[in-house]
Amino acid sequence: MNRVFPTQQAPHMPSPRTVRGVMLQVLYALVPGVAAHAWYFGPGIFLQLGLACGFALAFEALMLRWRGRPLRPFLNDYSAVLTAVLFALCLPPLAPWWIAAIGMLFAIVIAKHLYGGLGHNIFNPAMVGYVVVLISFPAAMTQWLPPREIAAWTPDFLDACRAVFLGTLPVLPEIDSVTRATPLDTLKTGISQGRFVGELRNSDLFGTFGGRGWEWIANWYLLGGLYLLYRRIISWQVPVAVLLSVVAVTLPAWLLDAGTNPQPLQHLFSGGLMLAAFYIATDPVSGCASPRGRLIFGAGVGILTLVIRRWGGYPDGIAFAVLLMNLAAPMIDRFTRPRIYGR
């Protein structure tokens, strides 16, 4: 008797990769950076991560139901969680709880689902959320703590809860010592007041090559990014282009006039640059798809960030740079298609 078989088409081998797996790998790669963040700025970051993830999943579920999509595969793909984590990593650890709620509302509901959900969003959802709260609530978004080594006070988990949910900070003897400007902010204000970089860098806010504390968090992000490159989760073009373009622009400026231009390492290891280079600008959905396009995309992010840092109204311009390049991505892709074999 002849046996009958189902006829699915080739290839017949199972795929080794899943969307969920890719997202999880990125999350794993962030672990050392997050741990360093918690070490320098207290456990408030965990609270922000938890809040953002909670809101993100809630909004995701709501929108999936509303759009009539299956819940399970999309809630399990960790894409909303990754958006939430990247968003939360940009927040001051003691930012009020509603910042996360509003940020995730814009990230998940508007930037992601109203554009068609996973795979269809034009803008990086985490950056949309971040930019909305950054522009709308500047006071809450600039309440950064100094790193542990120089802080008069580092909050424990309970302090963080009180600050996030009730908005109460402890009263300390010295004025304005709970929150302080970030290193990038200090540089920007200082240079605009005609002071020199060398002089500004004497402040205890600065470390060996970047901002104190910040430089080590960025180092751990870099390490995680290298892991992602090794596992081929992200393409090398974007981070390499971001970092190289920053060095290429800042190195000559620094060599010409070290007084008003910070050194390249200072740029690389402060603000969100390292995080953006490996985790945010590499978002495939809103970025370029062609290999050459990714180089251009990365270079654009790097250069726009510098332009905003130097001339813009914000100390760090990475989020704006990413969103602006998101706008340009389809056009870049159009002009950078690879040559087809034999044509």
Next chain:
Amino acid sequence: MKTDPRELASSAGEQLHRFHGGLRLRHNKKISCQQPVERPPLPERLYVPLLQHRGTPATPLIKAGDRVLKGQCIGASGPRGAPIHAPSSGLVLGLEEGPIGHLTGQTGTRVVIELDGEDRWGALEPLSDWLEQSPDVLRRHIQAAGIVGLGGAVFPTEEKLTSGQAARIETLILNGAECEPYISCDEMLMREHPRYIVEGARMLRRAAEAERVVIAIEDQMGAVHKALDRAARQLGAGSVRVVRIPKIYPEGGERQLVQTLTGMEVPAGSHPHELGLLVMNVATAAATRTALKEGKPLLERNVTVTGNGVQTPRNLLTLLGTPVSHLIACCGGYSDDVARLVVGGPMMGVPLPSDAAPVVKGTNCLLALSQDDIRAPQTEMPCIRCGDCTRSCPAQLMPQDLHFHIRNQQWDALAALGVESCIECGCCDFVCPSHIPLTNWFRYGKGELRELQRERHAAEHARERHEARTARLATAKAEKAARLARRKARLADQDGRKQQIAAALARAKGGRRNRPEDADS
């Protein structure tokens, strides 16, 4: 840097190049290489399809009730194709419609032969001293022996040789790179009969009028390399070289192999022979040797029966027309969790709906996959544009873009993006984290494009015919008008002439009247 295609073609294999993308896959070949290749016991009946090649089906030369001998021609080659021979002796039961194996996955006419079990040969006509014969004679013999490309494309070998003849071939490439996982029939053939391949290589070189032969094998086939090298030395075949190439799927694809060996890309819509190269499978070379030296037409081939879905995977030297079920039974039958049966490898193989299909010239591997081996039905997620497909595509396409345009039915954009260059290797499909069946989409897209082109062509043809007809009618009308005008003019002319004549007559009359001398006389 050499840039002249001729020079590059003549130095094929001296320097290796890397093609774009590709995958390093686990090859799973060992399981079927444990035992030597053997002939399975004869089945009761053979089902020999008349179409086992690319081209037109052969015309049957037998009818029900005929006795056939082994090697007897039972199907004459159509205008483009190859003849079919009886793989063993027996009684023709008739012609019937049925599954014909992998070529189209569809049904076709098959000659059913009930074997007498004696395996009696008909008259053999070996070519005495092939070295003395002209390439033309060699090609004719290759055609008469029904030899087609045994790598799976089953293109008639003689046709390929002839098409190459016009282009002057520098290098004949013998493809021994079995890039798909699981398949080991060529590796076993090269291991066990290296001399056949080297001899066949020399014959094909002469038939193709090529300068040299490069046999490309995978760098992991160490034993094969030694065996082939030794055979080449023993036979004094100086023009035959063995080259080991890195194992990156799909390096055995014709275009990828050409790129690996020469660094050249075969232009789209063109063939390697236009670059002075001819690519053939190693098994084709061995079949050529058997045909020319022993006079035996193509009646059997190595078939890998493998996968976790069979009890004892192995290679079998199988008569064409043997039912797949017979081969599986010879390998201990299916295992309990067999889930899919495939002809070919796991990346590009064609699924068989039933094991009633026979082994044909293009059947290199029967892969019985267990439940664990196959792609479980996974939820398809939206494309996240990760670009893994672009990175892996050996045709340098952007599969995600193609997929997007197929889904949106944007056929012109799809054609502009070069979907026709897709070789359906399955790399993009394999790496896609969203589990989008990309290869299937591309097959569909190509089909739609071809249909559209056919329609457009038909419409264009109709338009041209309509225009031609309008033009023809217009010319006819104009001609008619012109004819009428001419006739009118002629009539008018006649009138004029009449008047002239009348006037002349009148003048003449009048003249006569007025002439005084006439009047006088």
